[in-house]
Amino acid sequence: xxxxxxxxxxxxxxxxxxxxxxxxxxGQWSTADDLVQECLVALYRxxxxxxxxxxxxxxxxxxxxxxxxxxxxxxxxxxxxPVADVIELxxxxxxxxxxxxxxxxxxxxxxxxxxxxxxxxxxxDLDVAQTAATLGCSAGTVKSQTSYAIxxxxxxxxxxxxxxxDTP
Numbered sequence: 590x591x592x593x594x595x596x597x598x599x600x601x602x603x604x605x606x607x608x609x610x611x612x613x614x615x616g617q618w619s620t621a622d623d624l625v626q627e628c629l630v631a632l633y634r635x636x637x638x639x640x641x642x643x644x645x646x647x648x649x650x651x652x653x654x655x656x657x658x659x660x661x662x663x664x665x666x667x668x669x670x671p672v673a674d675v676i677e678l679x680x681x682x683x684x685x686x687x688x689x690x691x692x693x694x695x696x697x698x699x700x701x702x703x704x705x706x707x708x709x710x711x712x713x714d715l716d717v718a719q720t721a722a723t724l725g726c727s728a729g730t731v732k733s734q735t736s737y738a739i740x741x742x743x744x745x746x747x748x749x750x751x752x753x754x755d756t757p
Contacts, residue, residue, distance in 0.1 A: 596636045599645060600629055607653060613708045614657045616697050624660070628653045651723045654709070658701055658724075695745040703738035706731055 607628065611621035631652055632639055642648040696704050702724075709720045710731070721728045 592636060595640060596633060611653060613712050614705060624653060624656050627656050654705055654723055691746060695742050698745060699738055699741055703734050706734045707738050710735055
């Protein structure tokens with residue numbers, strides 16, 4: 590079946606980037622894996638429609654982001670708690686790792702919508718129109734939520750300097 594083979598090829602090529610996006614959205618690898626799995630199951634059911642879209646990547650990204658935004662509405666997610674996340678430790682310390690931890694902690698304090706906007710705009714490098722299309726909102730909403738989210742990060746990280754060092 591040609592359609593099923595295309596689905597498998599797409600999933601094999603994109604699972605890693607989808608998992609990374611999901612982690613950036615939710616901040617936990619176990620939850621990210623659940624989101625990706627949910628997204629891929631839905632994608633399989635709707636593969637014919639998704640594969641006919643102008644951009645399959647944009648279609649799937651929107652599915653993943655909507656699954657993330659809807660996650661809090663499911664009662665089971667409040668009851669299930671991961672025992673531990675599997676963390677792949679680098680062999681050498683990463684430059685700026687302490688700043689990254691601070692930034693990830695601050696991102697976790699934002700609303701889901703604000704975090705999604707920042708992840709899509711700055712990590713996924715989507716423009717305002719692409720972010721609005723992914724979230725299903727207006728460009729003005731993306732701009733205002735980006736502004737509010739950045740202001741919140743500035744309050745949470747008053748001494749943070751992107752790419753800065755600890756030495757004066």
